[in-house]
Amino acid sequence: MTLQSRIISETFRITGFNMAGATLxxxxxxxxxxxxxxxxxxxxxxxxxxxxxxxxLQEAQRQGYHPNLYARALQKRQVQAVGLVMPISAxxxxxxxxxxxxxxxxxxxxxxxxxxxxxxxPAGTGEIQVYRRLVAGRRVDGMIxxxxxxxxxxxxxxxxxxxxxxVFGRTYDPEDYTFIDIxxxxxxxILTEHLIALGHQxxxxxxxxxxxxxxxxxxxxxxxALRSAGLTINPDYLPAAELTERGGYEAALHLLAxxxxxxxIMTGNDLMAFGVMRAIQEAGLRVGHDVAVGGFDDIPAAEHxxxxxxxxxxxxxxxxxxxxxxxxxxxxxxxxxxxxxLLSPELIVRxxxxxxxxxxxxxx
Numbered sequence: 001m002t003l004q005s006r007i008i009s010e011t012f013r014i015t016g017f018n019m020a021g022a023t024l025x026x027x028x029x030x031x032x033x034x035x036x037x038x039x040x041x042x043x044x045x046x047x048x049x050x051x052x053x054x055x056x057l058q059e060a061q062r063q064g065y066h067p068n069l070y071a072r073a074l075q076k077r078q079v080q081a082v083g084l085v086m087p088i089s090a091x092x093x094x095x096x097x098x099x100x101x102x103x104x105x106x107x108x109x110x111x112x113x114x115x116x117x118x119x120x121x122p123a124g125t126g127e128i129q130v131y132r133r134l135v136a137g138r139r140v141d142g143m144i145x146x147x148x149x150x151x152x153x154x155x156x157x158x159x160x161x162x163x164x165x166x167v168f169g170r171t172y173d174p175e176d177y178t179f180i181d182i183x184x185x186x187x188x189x190i191l192t193e194h195l196i197a198l199g200h201q202x203x204x205x206x207x208x209x210x211x212x213x214x215x216x217x218x219x220x221x222x223x224x225a226l227r228s229a230g231l232t233i234n235p236d237y238l239p240a241a242e243l244t245e246r247g248g249y250e251a252a253l254h255l256l257a258x259x260x261x262x263x264x265i266m267t268g269n270d271l272m273a274f275g276v277m278r279a280i281q282e283a284g285l286r287v288g289h290d291v292a293v294g295g296f297d298d299i300p301a302a303e304h305x306x307x308x309x310x311x312x313x314x315x316x317x318x319x320x321x322x323x324x325x326x327x328x329x330x331x332x333x334x335x336x337x338x339x340x341x342l343l344s345p346e347l348i349v350r351x352x353x354x355x356x357x358x359x360x361x362x363x364x
Contacts, residue, residue, distance in 0.1 A: 027063065027065060079138065079140065079141060080113060081140045081141060082140060082141065084102070084118055084144045085143075086098060086118055086121075086146075088122055096300065097297050098146075101168070101316050101317070102118070102320065103320065104318060104324070105324045106320075108320075108321050108325045117139065131158070132157070135157075135161050135163050142163060142166075143163060143166075144165070144166055144167075145168070146167075146168045146169065147168075147212055148167060150172055152171050155171065166178045167181075168180060168320075178326050178330065179340060180319050180323055181341070182314050183342050183343065184214045184345075185220050185224070187296070188218040188219070188220075188221030188266070190312075191347060192221065192222050192226060193228075193229075194294070194347060195292055198354070201231055201263070202262040202263045203231075203264045204234075204237035205267075206247075206266070206268060207219060207268055208241075208242075208243050209243075222266070237262050241272060243268055243269050243271060244271055245271045247271075248267050248273060248275030248276045256285075263290075264353070265293055266294040266296075267293070267294070269295060270296065270297045273302075274295075274305060277305070277352065280293070292353040294311060294353060297313075297314050298311045298348050303350070307351035307352050308350030308351045308352060310347075312345050312347060313345070313348050314345075326339075
């Protein structure tokens with residue numbers, strides 16, 4: 001799904017040439033257009049002829065023109081910044097999912113003359129205070145919220161403020177806020193159905209922490225698929241773990257030590273799946289043949305790890321980019337046509353689920 005919304009950049013940068021005295025007047029003189037036309041062309045107004053706009057943009061770049069963003073921000077009572085509070089659960093930030101998402105956000109934010117203000121906070125240590133400091137202190141013009149919770153205090157707070165915000169994810173019953181999310185119920189259902197079709201009956205799911213909203217959606221998708229196949233999930237096959245490789249590894253050790261260990265293990269993200277694969281290999285078993293593994297996100301490493309990881313693809317970079325564009329439109333007071341975007345999942349089948357099992361006798 002592609003959004004057509006776009007914020008036209010007002011900042012032009014070049015290398016090797018910079019005319020400090022470049023102004024709207026100098027651009028008007030050089031191009032032969034009026035100052036009003038030049039200003040509207042640089043501002044992205046639709047009433048400027050595309051050819052005229054192109055001439056003005058090229059001259060602006062040639063002269064090294066930089067609009068006075070500080071003065072403009074003061075006039076609009078803006079600080080030209082978007083806020084994102086990032087959870088940190090380890091001494092080093094090692095989550096490629098968040099890195100890819102931030103890169104997508106950054107592409108839209110920076111190209112629009114804004115800054116991205118990242119504020120990291122340790123998990124479970126007064127996160128809402130970070131939001132209050134950024135919002136009440138007017139340090140940002142808008143916020144991006146990630147990894148929603150069932151009863152999300154952050155969203156409730158932002159709804160009482162006058163600051164625009166957008167959300168990656170949603171609550172159980174999303175109220176009036178702009179979000180992009182993947183259909184977690186459908187996603188986990190198609191992954192579970194894939195494993196069932198390969199003959200697996202002892203299927204485990206290492207879920208993310210229960211307070212995360214997408215955990216509930218995915219558990220429902222897993223349960224729906226099992227029930228449709230006449231199966232029920234063993235409570236012993238439902239451990240929860242942190243969204244880290246270590247979390248998946250430790251949960252997998254527990255599962256493999258059971259009297260009847262699962263023949264297939266799904267996880268809340270790809271990092272957890274990598275930990276599961278390591279535990280399986282250390283136990284002298286073969287990933288895909290002895291124990292199938294399925295992840296979620298399709299981060300770049302999922303394709304290159306051995307064996308390749310079967311997973312649910314999320315267009316993480318594109319979600320970050322589109323969310324930032326939606327937020328920038330709201331900050332600019334422009335209409336947002338699509339505010340509730342639910343993406344259809346895509347199953348990526350690789351060797352970790354060994355599709356050749358389908359030709360073997362079923363029974364797990």
